[in-house]
Amino acid sequence: MSQTFYSPDRQFRRALAADWQLFSTELLYGVPYIVVGFYALRWVGTSQVYNVTWPFVFAAGLAAWLTVHICSPSIKRKSALYFFALPQNRQTAFNGRLAFLFILVLWLVVLVFVGCGIKLGGAGITACYRIHPEFVVLPFLTTSAVFWGV
Numbered sequence: 001m002s003q004t005f006y007s008p009d010r011q012f013r014r015a016l017a018a019d020w021q022l023f024s025t026e027l028l029y030g031v032p033y034i035v036v037g038f039y040a041l042r043w044v045g046t047s048q049v050y051n052v053t054w055p056f057v058f059a060a061g062l063a064a065w066l067t068v069h070i071c072s073p074s075i076k077r078k079s080a081l082y083f084f085a086l087p088q089n090r091q092t093a094f095n096g097r098l099a100f101l102f103i104l105v106l107w108l109v110v111l112v113f114v115g116c117g118i119k120l121g122g123a124g125i126t127a128c129y130r131i132h133p134e135f136v137v138l139p140f141l142t143t144s145a146v147f148w149g150v
Contacts, residue, residue, distance in 0.1 A: 034058060049130055
């Protein structure tokens, strides 16, 4: 193996590719949860202003569950043989896992914004969507807290 195989950027790409290969299908779990979030506790016709809060709460819950699901095998040492086979720095693998979780949460937030764009859960064509910044950050903060806790 060449010296570039052990370079930090190649190790980072291998760690990110390993997470992508194992957990990329779980990104699709977000679509039904976000759609349900637009219709949860929503009474059509009561107001033309739709506060987009529940989709972000559902995205935060799903991100927390996926963070535990993704990080628990390496914590329980169930994947130790796989990681022993990869020559890599532990900090680089940690950074690759964080990058994958950031992509996952960003995907969920983009799904919420796409749902706002196509007016899911709205009362009609004139419905106005109010997006609160504190709820946009909620999935990121939840994932950070769960990752730190795990």
